[in-house]
Amino acid sequence: xxxxxxxxxxxxxxxxxxxxxxxxxxxxxxxxxxxxxxxxxxxxxxxxxxxxxxxxxxxxxxxxxxxxxxxxxxxxxxxxxxxxxxxxxxxxxxxxxxxxxxxxxxxxxxxxxxxxxxxxxxxxxxxxxxxxxxxxxxxxxxxxxxxxxxxxxxxxxxxxxxxxxxxxxxxxxxxxxxxxxxxxxxxxxxxxxxxxxxxxxxxxxxxxxxxxxxxxxx
Amino acid sequence: xxxxxxxxxxxxxxxxxxxxxxxxxxxxxxxxxxxxxxxxxxxxxxxxxxxxxxxxxxxxxxxxxxxxxxxxxxxxxxxxxxxxxxxxxxxxxxxxxxxxxxxxxxxxxxxxxxxxxxxxxxxxxxxxxxxxxxxxxxxxxxxxxxxxxxxxxxxxxxxxxxxxxxxxxxxxxxxxxxxxxxxxxxxxxxxxxxxxxxxxxxxxxxxxxxxxxxxxxxxxxxxxxxxxxxxxxxxxxxxxxxxxxxxxxxxxxxxxxxx
Numbered sequence: 001x002x003x004x005x006x007x008x009x010x011x012x013x014x015x016x017x018x019x020x021x022x023x024x025x026x027x028x029x030x031x032x033x034x035x036x037x038x039x040x041x042x043x044x045x046x047x048x049x050x051x052x053x054x055x056x057x058x059x060x061x062x063x064x065x066x067x068x069x070x071x072x073x074x075x076x077x078x079x080x081x082x083x084x085x086x087x088x089x090x091x092x093x094x095x096x097x098x099x100x101x102x103x104x105x106x107x108x109x110x111x112x113x114x115x116x117x118x119x120x121x122x123x124x125x126x127x128x129x130x131x132x133x134x135x136x137x138x139x140x141x142x143x144x145x146x147x148x149x150x151x152x153x154x155x156x157x158x159x160x161x162x163x164x165x166x167x168x169x170x171x172x173x174x175x176x177x178x179x180x181x182x183x184x185x186x187x188x189x190x191x192x193x194x195x196x197x198x199x200x201x202x203x204x205x206x207x208x209x210x211x212x213x214x215x216x217x218x
Numbered sequence: 219x220x221x222x223x224x225x226x227x228x229x230x231x232x233x234x235x236x237x238x239x240x241x242x243x244x245x246x247x248x249x250x251x252x253x254x255x256x257x258x259x260x261x262x263x264x265x266x267x268x269x270x271x272x273x274x275x276x277x278x279x280x281x282x283x284x285x286x287x288x289x290x291x292x293x294x295x296x297x298x299x300x301x302x303x304x305x306x307x308x309x310x311x312x313x314x315x316x317x318x319x320x321x322x323x324x325x326x327x328x329x330x331x332x333x334x335x336x337x338x339x340x341x342x343x344x345x346x347x348x349x350x351x352x353x354x355x356x357x358x359x360x361x362x363x364x365x366x367x368x369x370x371x372x373x374x375x376x377x378x379x380x381x382x383x384x385x386x387x388x389x390x391x392x393x394x395x396x397x398x399x400x401x402x403x404x405x406x407x408x409x410x411x412x413x414x415x416x417x418x419x420x421x422x423x424x425x426x427x428x429x430x431x432x433x434x435x436x437x438x439x440x441x442x443x444x445x446x447x448x449x450x451x452x453x454x455x456x457x458x459x460x461x462x463x464x465x466x467x468x469x470x471x472x473x474x475x476x477x
Contacts, residue, residue: 041366058366059470063279066286066472149363150300150442150477151293157301162361162369 007209011118011196016088019079020197026075027176029054029068030139034173036061043170069143076136096126115190118202119212132179135172142169283472290474296410300441300477303359308424309370314431315445317403317465324400326451328435337396337456340387347435350419353377353385357425358416360441362448363477365466374439375422380413388457396462397438400451405464407440407447408474416441444475 012020036053055061083089100123107113108124121129145156145165159165187194196202204212314320332344357375383390390413396406411417420439421428428434433450440448446466456462467473 037367041364041368043367059466060279062365062472063283063470067279067282070282148293148477149361151295151298153298153301162363166367 005206006203007206008201008203009119009209009212010200011202012200013088014200015082016079017197017200019075019082022071022075023079026068026072027180029064030072031173031177033061033064033068037065038170043166069140072136073140076140080133092121093126093130096123096130101127115192116205117208117212118193118196118204119215128179128182132176135176135179139169139172139176142166142172145169280470283470286472287474290472290476291408291410294408294410294442294476296414298442300358300360300416303361303371305359305373307371308359308373310424312372312423312432313364313368313370315364315366316401316450318401320431323431324451325430326400326435331435331453333436333452334454335386335456336454337458338389338392339457341385347421350377350382350421350436354381355421356418357422358418358441360416362441362445364445365471365475373424374418374420374437375425376418376420376436376439378415379417379419379438380415382419383412383457392457393459394457394461396456396458397449397452398454399449400453403449403451403465404462405447405449405467406462406473407438407443411440411442411476414440414442442477444477446471447475 032052032054035048036050036055037058039047039050039053040058053061055064080089083092104113104123108122113122113124141155142159142165144152145159146162146169149156149162149165156162156165159168192202314323316323328347332346333350334344335342354377355375356378357373359371359373361369361371363369388395390409393409394406395409395412396404398404418439420433420437421435423429423432428437433452436452437450438448438452446464461473464471464473467475
């Protein structure tokens with residue numbers, strides 16, 4: 001199958017792929033059960049369609065939400081600890097230079113951004129991925145503030161009180177959903193990224209493969 | 219996308235269809251196809267939309283909810299006070315909420331009302347309103363948080379529950395206290411929460427006699443627990459080591475329900 005002049009390179013370590021797909025399950029569970037909980041007492045003048053929710057009723061949705069939270073938190077910690085201690089976090093996501101973000105964003109909008117080397121994130125990707133990590137941290141912290149406004153009241157107070165924490169929780173959710181939508185669109189545009197997050201590998205041009213090998217050796 | 223989250227019928231039809239297609243494929247392709255459908259099936263399961271594995275799912279979710287009870291019990295700090303607010307922040311009118319409509323609120327005759335006591339206590343005599351009113355009284359302006367998400371600040375006054383438990387000689391090493399209400403509601407709490415300084419036998423709301431819709435003649439008020447754990451129109455209570463459950467808790471709400 002392999003075309004001449006192309007080669008498979010490793011993109012995502014297995015632990016990153018496992019964490020990614022567990023996170024997909026956790027986020028889907030949390031968002032869809034969260035929408036059902038929101039519907040019980042909407043903050044704004046709208047409700048989510050019942051068909052887009054999990055749990056069947058408020059009690060069921062809460063059961064899912066407070067089961068899914070353990071998966072979200074445990075998996076998030078595993079991902080974070082691996083990435084910090086392996087040096088992958090620093091290597092893959094930093095530095096994020098504003099000038100590069102602007103440049104890469106403009107390239108992307110003009111359809112000129114190169115995806116030749118999937119082992120390397122462009123500045124917009126770095127910003128988006130670090131951003132969604134922070135959003136997930138934010139949704140967890142604001143979730144704790146809503147769940148434990150007495151026992152963990154320092155968190156609730158930090159976010160401006162119980163009612164403010166609910167809104168922070170909602171806004172983090174909304175931004176995570178926006179990230180997911182954009183993320184899925186980008187995957188549809190560059191399908192080899194989907195292969196890479198499943199198999200861990202991507203086929204690249206011979207020249208890119210050499211660069212990657214050189215970088216790994218260094 | 220939508221079919222994934224559809225109802226029982228669709229899920230079963232999908233399962234049949236998957237089986238049919240799998241039969242027609244050759245062996246390696248079939249293995250691969252089934253591998254994919256397993257993940258599809260588990261995703262459908264996660265939606266909790268009435269597949270045959272509903273019972274197993276229910277069991278798992280209930281098990282996690284019991285685990286969450288233990289986590290909350292461990293997290294509960296008996297000295298940690300809920301935030302109090304200035305009386306100017308009391309919400310008026312305060313929202314009514316129950317498992318029935320406001321028109322169906324029970325009107326208990328306070329003159330005839332007696333709080334029945336049973337279980338692991340020394341003194342089981344039933345308490346009248348004047349007897350409760352003669353005990354030391356306190357009032358706190360705190361936030362009531364509903365499981366639905368909304369919250370409202372109110373002021374509840376009455377007898378510290380700990381004082382009352384001491385008075386009746388309750389076994390403080392027991393684990394639970396159960397409550398039965400005039401509106402057929404019932405619930406139960408853990409002993410550490412019962413002994414919390416802000417847990418009250420509430421006889422007043424906003425410094426007025428407790429109105430019927432908020433639980434006349436008496437409700438248990440705990441700012442450390444969600445609304446459904448705060449029983450209204452309490453008729454009987456008992457101290458026990460067997461978890462008495464609750465109206466909503468038995469249907470799936472988390473039992474501890476702590477804030």
